[in-house]
Amino acid sequence: MTSTALALVTVSYGSDDALAALFASLCDATTHPLLIVAADNLPGTGRAKEIVSATGGSYLPMTSNRGYGGAINAAVATLPPEVEWVVITNPDVTFLPGSIDTLRRTAESDARAASVGPLIRNDDGTVYPSARAVPSIRVGIGHGLFANIWPGNPWTARYHADTATDRPRAAGWLSGACLLVRRSAFEAGGGFDEGFFMYFEDVDLGYRFAKNDWHNIYQPAAEVVHTGAHSTSGSSVAMVRAHHRSAERFISKKYSSPVMWPVRTALLAGLRLRSLVAERRSRRGERTTSELVRERRRRSGREFE
Known part of the structure; x- marks a missing residue:
């Protein structure tokens, strides 16, 4: 195996098209040798193994679905010891030219950098606020209690305030959709907490890095495009519930x-209230969509398809 200090790990879940686009974008993203490992949470379906093998990367079929964090941990554990810098990315991300090298240079310029995150654009060109502060007690309580029933409250405004996207800066946490991590810091902290099956594993990781005097750095000179959460498609109610349960786990850990x-x-209490309200809204939305589909089928004579 060719010696390398840089690797990229990702997770597939029926992600054939996304993986192909991701790997195609890597040619211009770095001038360094890049070791690739793709963990598959849905093995035995699609062409993920074939697509990964075509890049010269390693395909890692998971024996069970341990979620995003668990699959990333498993992929990192397979890397040879000389790999110190690891790009962690969703499969539905594409890298702009030079982006990985920019992330690495930024990390190497700070001996205490544990993670560096790029500017993440949505596929419509808008910028996703991928670098945020971990909220204080006062902000967390206000946001948790009032975000849904009083959207303009000052605590929620403060929670969303520190999201500047036009300059490098320190961050409380960086989006797990795409970031570069220092492997020694990542593994010393136990990697992602696998108790977060979906959502908040990145918040928890950044928070633990900071608690151990490591730095999380946002670097907008590196840019990627995130085309969307294709792997989390499904019941919006289930997604809302999963998001709030993960938030509850993080709070229980932080204030243990x-x-x-x-x-x-x-x-x-605030999170559970928000979850109930959000789930109710999602159910109404799903019912409305279902009713529209039934009405269209009725009008076209396909009611019983």
């Missing part, structure tokens, strides 16, 4: 001490 019980209780 007995003296923080009042804070933890208030935040969890």
Whole structure:
């Protein structure tokens, strides 16, 4: 195996088309040798193994679906010891020219850099706020309690305030959709917490890096495009529920001490209220969509298809 200090790991879940576009974009993203490992949470379907093998990468079929974080951890564990820098990315990301090299240069310029994240564009060209602060107790409680019933509240405004996308800066956490990590820091902290099956594993990772005096750095000179969460398509109610359960886990970890019980209780109560409201809205939306489909079929004589 060719010695390399740089690797890219990703997770497939029926992601054939996305993987092909991702790998095609890597040719101009770095001038360094790049070791590729793709973990597959849905093996035995599609052409993921064939697509990965065509790049010279390693295909890792998972024996069970451990979620995004669990699959990334498994992929990183297969890397040879000389790999110190690891690009972690969703499969539905494409890299602009030079982006990986820019991330690496930024990381190597700071001896305490544990993660560096790029500017992430949505496929419509808008910028996704991928670098955020971990909210304080006051902001967290206000946002958790009032975000859905009082959208303009000052705590939610503060939560979304520190999202500048036009300059390099420190961040509390970086989006797990795409980031470069220092492997030694990643593994010393246990990698992603696999208790987060979906959502918040990146918030938790960035928070733990900072607690251990590592730095999370946002670098907009590196740019990628995220085409969308194709692997999480399905019931919107289920997605809402999963998001809020992961938020509850993060809060329970962050405020785990007995003296923080009042804070933890208030935040969890707010999240559960938000979850109920959001789930109800999602159900209404799903019913509306279903009714529209039935009406269109009725009008076209396909009611019983």
